[in-house]
Amino acid sequence: MFKRTSNLKSNNYKAHLALLLANIIYALNYGWAKDVMQGGYLEPFAFILLRAIGATLLFWLVSFFFWEKVDKKDKIKLLLCGVFGVAANQLLFFKGLDQTTRINASIIMVASPIIVALLSAIIIKEKPSLYRIVGILLGLTGACIIILQGNSSREGASLLGNILIILNATSYGLYLVLVKPLMKKYSPITVIKWVFTFGLAIVTPFGLTEVNTIVWEMPFDIVLKVGFVIVFTTFFTYLFNIYGVKRVSPTVVSSYIYLQPILTSLIAAFSGTETITSLMVISSIVIFIGVYLVSKP
Numbered sequence: 001m002f003k004r005t006s007n008l009k010s011n012n013y014k015a016h017l018a019l020l021l022a023n024i025i026y027a028l029n030y031g032w033a034k035d036v037m038q039g040g041y042l043e044p045f046a047f048i049l050l051r052a053i054g055a056t057l058l059f060w061l062v063s064f065f066f067w068e069k070v071d072k073k074d075k076i077k078l079l080l081c082g083v084f085g086v087a088a089n090q091l092l093f094f095k096g097l098d099q100t101t102r103i104n105a106s107i108i109m110v111a112s113p114i115i116v117a118l119l120s121a122i123i124i125k126e127k128p129s130l131y132r133i134v135g136i137l138l139g140l141t142g143a144c145i146i147i148l149q150g151n152s153s154r155e156g157a158s159l160l161g162n163i164l165i166i167l168n169a170t171s172y173g174l175y176l177v178l179v180k181p182l183m184k185k186y187s188p189i190t191v192i193k194w195v196f197t198f199g200l201a202i203v204t205p206f207g208l209t210e211v212n213t214i215v216w217e218m219p220f221d222i223v224l225k226v227g228f229v230i231v232f233t234t235f236f237t238y239l240f241n242i243y244g245v246k247r248v249s250p251t252v253v254s255s256y257i258y259l260q261p262i263l264t265s266l267i268a269a270f271s272g273t274e275t276i277t278s279l280m281v282i283s284s285i286v287i288f289i290g291v292y293l294v295s296k297p
């Protein structure tokens with residue numbers, strides 16, 4: 001009994017470490033992915049195509065060590081997960097990030113747990129508590145403040161970019177609701193392999209429209225940043241998050257996204273690329289309170 005409890009605690013520590021690493025990678029991704037696109041080396045859709053191709057190949061390679069047959073009826077569910085978890089999610093995120101600031105994007109993404117709670121209430125009829133309802137309203141209010149801030153003259157932020165990021169968060173929230181039952185039936189590698197396979201098929205037509213704009217002669221630092229997005233931001237973060245979902249509750253997993261605005265803001269501020277405004281701080285506090293209430297039992 002003692003040994004089983006110790007193993008469980010050990011797995012929980014590993015899960016928390018995996019989730020922490022995933023969110024540190026996400027925080028770095030906001031700035032580095034934006035550097036590649038702003039430099040004119042890769043347009044958003046072309047970047048996503050390279051990212052999806054690289055990650056799909058890696059997932060298939062790893063899956064040969066964990067081969068598992070998937071029921072035909074579940075292929076439709078995996079297709080939907082590919083639509084919302086890879087295609088719409090990444091197309092909206094990269095296009096939005098290209099038209100707004102990295103700090104805005106990271107703060108808006110904190111609304112994801114709130115969106116998940118809202119979609120869970122609609123799709124799987126999960127009855128929301130009073131805390132959750134108040135939390136959803138507060139979180140959406142904070143996100144709206146950031147979105148509308150795109151109307152200001154602050155360089156790099158736009159209303160369209162902020163809206164695309166919130167649509168991205170909604171798409172990913174829907175994916176989390178849809179993928180939950182599949183995670184109970186299949187191994188994480190099997191699920192992600194098929195999610196990315198279907199997602200790649202969908203993003204390919206979009207990516208092909210911008211392939212001719214790719215500047216293949218990139219500086220070494222840009223090549224490293226592109227490689228980082230493909231290998232770490234896509235491949236490893238999906239694995240880290242799945243590892244976490246398998247071992248701790250979804251509420252714990254979603255709570256780690258709270259770190260992203262803080263980490264992203266610190267990275268951007270220390271690098272001197274962006275400044276932190278008082279309105280952004282207030283919006284962050286409102287969103288954090290909202291998500292805390294949503295996560296409260």
